[in-house]
Amino acid sequence: MLASSYNSLYVVFSLIVAIIASYTALNMAGRVSRTQGTASVLWLMGGSFAMGLGVWSMHFIGMLAFRLPIALGYDLTLTGLSLLIAIASSAFALWLVCQKDLPLARLAGGAVLMGIGIAAMHYTGMHALLMSPDVQYIQSLFALSVVIAILASGAALWIAFHLRGEGKNITLLRFLASLIMGVAIVGMHYTGMAAAQFPVGSICGAAGDGIDSKWLVVLVIVVTLAVCAIALIVSMLDARTSLLATSLDRANSELVQLALHDNLTRLPNRILLNDRLDQAIHKAVRQKSHFAVLFMDLDGFKAVNDVYGHHTGDLLLVEVAKRIQNAKRGEDTVARLGGDEFVVLIDPGEPEDAAVLAQRLVESIHSPYVIGRQTVHVSTSIGIAIFPQDGDTNHELMINADAAMYHAKEQGRDCYCFFESAMNVNAHQQLQLQQDLRKALDQHEFLLHFQPKMVAPDGPMTGVEALLRWERPGEGLVPPDRFLPLAERTGLIGNWVINEACRQMSEWHARGHGAWNIAVNLSTVQLAHPGLVEVVRDALLSNGLPARFLTLEVTESTAMRDAEAALIVLDQLAALGVSISIDDFGTGYSSLLYLKRLPANELKIDRGFVTELAQDNDDAAIVSAIIALGKTLGLRIVAEGVETAEQQEMLTQLGCTTLQGYLLGRPMSAQRLLESVQQGA
Ligand code: C2E
Numbered sequence: 157m158l159a160s161s162y163n164s165l166y167v168v169f170s171l172i173v174a175i176i177a178s179y180t181a182l183n184m185a186g187r188v189s190r191t192q193g194t195a196s197v198l199w200l201m202g203g204s205f206a207m208g209l210g211v212w213s214m215h216f217i218g219m220l221a222f223r224l225p226i227a228l229g230y231d232l233t234l235t236g237l238s239l240l241i242a243i244a245s246s247a248f249a250l251w252l253v254c255q256k257d258l259p260l261a262r263l264a265g266g267a268v269l270m271g272i273g274i275a276a277m278h279y280t281g282m283h284a285l286l287m288s289p290d291v292q293y294i295q296s297l298f299a300l301s302v303v304i305a306i307l308a309s310g311a312a313l314w315i316a317f318h319l320r321g322e323g324k325n326i327t328l329l330r331f332l333a334s335l336i337m338g339v340a341i342v343g344m345h346y347t348g349m350a351a352a353q354f355p356v357g358s359i360c361g362a363a364g365d366g367i368d369s370k371w372l373v374v375l376v377i378v379v380t381l382a383v384c385a386i387a388l389i390v391s392m393l394d395a396r397t398s399l400l401a402t403s404l405d406r407a408n409s410e411l412v413q414l415a416l417h418d419n420l421t422r423l424p425n426r427i428l429l430n431d432r433l434d435q436a437i438h439k440a441v442r443q444k445s446h447f448a449v450l451f452m453d454l455d456g457f458k459a460v461n462d463v464y465g466h467h468t469g470d471l472l473l474v475e476v477a478k479r480i481q482n483a484k485r486g487e488d489t490v491a492r493l494g495g496d497e498f499v500v501l502i503d504p505g506e507p508e509d510a511a512v513l514a515q516r517l518v519e520s521i522h523s524p525y526v527i528g529r530q531t532v533h534v535s536t537s538i539g540i541a542i543f544p545q546d547g548d549t550n551h552e553l554m555i556n557a558d559a560a561m562y563h564a565k566e567q568g569r570d571c572y573c574f575f576e577s578a579m580n581v582n583a584h585q586q587l588q589l590q591q592d593l594r595k596a597l598d599q600h601e602f603l604l605h606f607q608p609k610m611v612a613p614d615g616p617m618t619g620v621e622a623l624l625r626w627e628r629p630g631e632g633l634v635p636p637d638r639f640l641p642l643a644e645r646t647g648l649i650g651n652w653v654i655n656e657a658c659r660q661m662s663e664w665h666a667r668g669h670g671a672w673n674i675a676v677n678l679s680t681v682q683l684a685h686p687g688l689v690e691v692v693r694d695a696l697l698s699n700g701l702p703a704r705f706l707t708l709e710v711t712e713s714t715a716m717r718d719a720e721a722a723l724i725v726l727d728q729l730a731a732l733g734v735s736i737s738i739d740d741f742g743t744g745y746s747s748l749l750y751l752k753r754l755p756a757n758e759l760k761i762d763r764g765f766v767t768e769l770a771q772d773n774d775d776a777a778i779v780s781a782i783i784a785l786g787k788t789l790g791l792r793i794v795a796e797g798v799e800t801a802e803q804q805e806m807l808t809q810l811g812c813t814t815l816q817g818y819l820l821g822r823p824m825s826a827q828r829l830l831e832s833v834q835q836g837a
């Protein structure tokens with residue numbers, strides 16, 4: 157056998173090249189798995205080339221390090237083939253480690269294939285020497301070299317798969333891993349070389365092409381390093397760029413979030429809502445379908461803010477937002493317009509869907525909120541507009557849903573209303589009405605009628621309830637429910653009623669009816685008005701009427717639905733010395749606890765119960781329960797709407813202290829009232 161030796165400098169070079177190639181390969185694996193589509197394919201191709209070239213050039217430098225006492229050369233075609241094999245194995249390896257997972261079976265199969273690939277490259281490269289006679293291989297070492305190639309490939313695949321991420325110490329880890337991989341590849345090569353034996357007298361068929369192996373080594377090293385360096389630099393730049401792109405993306409979506417969402421509740425804001433509305437309109441036009449806009453406004457939110465502070469108010473809004481989101485369907489949009497206004501877009505949505513959701517929202521918002529140590533109550537009024545019948549533009553739908561919401565407020569809040577064209581009193585008409593009302597007030601077209609309140613069963617009269625009438629020229633007496641909801645918005649009439657009632661009563665007192673009491677109805681709007689206490693005090697003072705002769709009637713729903721705010725105002729009114737009466741009792745859903753906190757003196761059983769009252773029915777049971785309840789709370793019990801003698805008798809028996817109704821006296825003018833009293837006396 158020919159004695160062989162190695163150029164140790166080349167051996168060192170081959171090791172360095174192996175390590176650099178491994179590092180490049182690991183880096184490429186990271187890029188391939190981090191990118192997608194064409195970019196990923198390009199990285200796979202470039203990566204395979206860089207890695208394959210690296211592995212091959214390690215091998216080739218190792219070959220050049222090998223010396224025999226005869227001239228050596230390399231067949232170009234076979235050497236090229238070995239390079240192709242190296243690149244193909246690399247491509248396969250890279251592809252393998254960039255799959256989502258790497259189960260053991262696949263790892264093992266991959267290791268065998270890649271190991272055989274590397275061995276094939278090596279022995280093809282050896283064959284490029286074109287030795288004659290053929291190189292003889294020591295079987296055991298040959299087998300060992302293949303085993304090492306497979307094991308090294310397995311280790312390399314495993315490491316590459318686990319280091320493909322972009323973690324913290326990734327560079328250091330990759331470097332350590334490439335040391336191991338490099339040593340393994342080199343180990344395979346030199347084991348394979350050790351297996352080769354060259355009989356004495358062998359001739360290298362490829363010798364004599366004249367290239368100096370020194371220059372060949374330099375060339376191969378330079379080309380390989382250049383390719384690896386380019387691959388690494390591009391990879392690093394690409395990682396940077398994609399990092400930059402990711403952070404730009406993130407910053408961008410944060411900006412979008414900020415610009416299109418409300419800061420407090422994180423709900424979409426008006427801008428985003430407008431966009432969604434436009435989309436909904438396009439879609440509904442195309443599909444000839446419907447959608448609904450729910451305009452929500454909280455009742456009593458301002459009071460919560462005033463009493464408990466803005467912080468509590470904010471927390472309440474966040475909680476309300478959560479409840480709305482829980483109540484809506486997944487595909488509906490909830491937006492906050494600011495303040496305590498929310499909009500829900502139900503798309504697609506028929507009126508029935510809107511009603512169901514609106515009811516669910518009313519109930520959900522209504523239940524108490526525990527914020528810090530406070531329990532807070534608010535409710536919501538909802539207006540609903542349906543596309544296309546209630547408006548075919550974004551703007552129109554919102555305006556009309558808002559008008560319907562106002563209507564819900566006027567209905568006593570804590571409820572929902574569908575838009576009706578009658579609600580759409582435009583600004584011009586509003587102004588007109590306001591002028592009409594002002595004129596009516598100036599021209600004394602408003603007047604009060606008075607309905608007696610009697611000690612049960614039939615008198616004497618303890619006082620009257622003042623009921624507003626509009627004597628409209630050409631129309632006669634207009635009952636309050638025809639104009640009150642609209643008149644209330646102007647706030648003009650309420651104050652006039654309070655003042656006029658006090659004036660009338662003080663006049664009657666002067667005429668010798670000094671025990672009579674006058675009841676005035678307060679609307680929700682009036683109760684929410686900050687100047688109310690002042691107005692009542694002024695009316696009493698300027699007419700010289702002691703406060704105990706004035707009763708203010710507040711419906712149960714008015715008192716309940718703006719609970720905390722109502723409590724504060726009613727306490728202030730009670731402090732003036734006026735009586736508070738809870739009107740229409742039994743129609744709302746008061747909590748007993750709340751009722752106990754109200755500074756009320758009187759409870760008026762709703763007309764509905766009285767009308768239905770007959771022996772042996774539920775209403776009798778309800779009325780007697782209400783009476784028992786009122787007595788426990790120390791309240792006077794008034795039954796209103798008494799129309800028959802039978803009702804009169806039953807109510808008296810059940811324990812009502814005061815009766816009011818057509819049977820005992822219709823609402824009438826001041827003059828008629830005096831006449832009828834004088835007749836009765
Ligand atoms: P309310 O406070 O429940 O007033 C009682 C209503 O029942 C009055 O209707 C009265 O005429 C009617 N009524 C009295 N006895 C009977 C009876 O035996 N049978 C029947 N069927 N009805 C009876 P009116 O005057 O049309 O008032 C309607 C509502 O308008 C009042 O309900 C009250 O809530 C409101 N209202 C009336 N005047 C004023 C006012 O000056 N200010 C405010 N804010 N609201 C008022």
Ligand code: CA
Binds near residue numbers: 621677709739
């Ligand atoms: Ca009343």
Ligand code: CA
Binds near residue numbers: 760762763
């Ligand atoms: Ca009533």
